[in-house]
Amino acid sequence: MMSETALRDLNLLPMSERKNETASKEFITKSYVEPTDENIGGKQRNTAVSLVEPPVNGKEVAHCGAEVVIAEVEYIESDKLDDLKDVDKSLKVLVAGLESKDWVLLCETLNNVRRFSIYCKEALEDILEHVISLVVKALKNPRSAVCKTAIMTSSDIFKAFGNNIVDALDPLLVVLLLKSSQDKRFVCEAAEKALINLTISVSPVLLLPKVQPYLKNRNPRIRAKASMCVSRIVPRLGAEGIRDYGIDKLIQIASSQLSDQLPESRESARALLLELQIAYEKSPVSAPEQDMLSDEPKLLPWQQFCESNLPKISAQAVLRVTSVAREGVGSGL
Incomplete structure (x- = not known):
């Protein structure tokens, strides 16, 4: 278990030192490394990889061997999202990012889909159906952070493309109806908002x-x-x-x-x-x-x-x- 001193030291770190340089500015990553192997009867026990999702919105805790990492996701409203810095570069890596098993990268890429929808939706037109299918996959992700970000992405897609998403709507609609009826309040609220935008946009x-x-x-x-x-x-x-x-x-x-x-x-x-x-x-x-x-x-x-x-x-x-x-x-x- 992490000591009180270690926790206090972690919380005192300046925000600039907690940022993960490889993630977008929507993501703050705090990390602390503590040995978790124990000697039992002269033998060393290795801690298995496990994932624990705390009851705080947008946070994930991963215990991986000897490392404990807390990653916090900030949910950004559509009108607060800034434009893409390099449209061509972002488009080239978009599908790969949506298919990534790295949940932080996946959330970052979903936010880029939102940016495309808001600022340059024409760039998505040729791959829109494939993008929607990957958003559906993200909606089914067990991580609440990924799920909610995917819901917000769906909402922005509805507003941007309107009637053009009708042919690809069925798998997206059923998942949103399900998510809007589940117990996690912040997920429900986001899904309900997406459904409202759907009824307004189509x-x-x-x-x-x-x-x-x-x-x-x-x-x-x-x-x-x-x-x-x-x-x-x-x-x-x-x-x-x-x-x-x-x-x-x-x-x-x-x-x-x-x-x-x-x-x-x-x-x-x-x-x-x-x-x-x-x-x-x-x-x-x-x-x-x-x-x-x-x-x-x-x-x-x-x-x-x-x-x-x-x-x-x-x-x-x-x-x-x-x-x-x-x-x-x-x-x-």
Whole structure:
């Protein structure tokens, strides 16, 4: 075990002496070497290589033989990333860096992918699909530092390339949905932010069919995150776009989530239903339908629509949600 004196000496080192000259300025590496071999019964025991991840965001501790190394990664927001100093040189080593088993180099290269996306995305166009596949691999890395940096990279790729990433989106989307539903809070938050950027950056008409299958995923957490995505995507269609996509299809999607296991799914379904109701009532087909119903028992157009497109129990649940919301608006709640 490292002595208190050694720890104190390490912490007193000037920051300039702790920097690893081979890494980018986003990475600070502190190291201390202490013998770990012990004599037991006259025989020497060699410590096996092991990796321990402490509960501090962005830090990794590696015990390798006689050396203990602590590497700390700083997560830099997109607007704080500086431009690449040498675009051509960085591009030549980009793929190799993304394939590296050196996790510090991998994080540094992921940040370079972010820089390319922000400052010179044209340089990535020819290798974008391959880069995305390597980012997906990094997302699955067990190291939280690598995982979060890859998530931030995904977010910047979404903002930079928009609809151009749709064909390569499926493996990226499923991992982000999974990461956004896991227990490590700082990873979850980063994944949720990336999904928000995805829903903002990609055309809703293209994105909705990609997200929709995950509403039926076996994992209730993935279903919940997919529901949240859908509730953000649909309003971007606008009333006319919702009608063109099919309000009947969308109301079936929303009603199926009303009874889902997690509250996030149910809340997202309620929000989506309100959007659909507003879009339906703005639809020019509502007025003729009202006239057609004049000789029959008085039914609200929305009520008629729900009952004609959903099973009775589902229609009742939808109407209960939308009527309560309307009463709340009417009463100023």
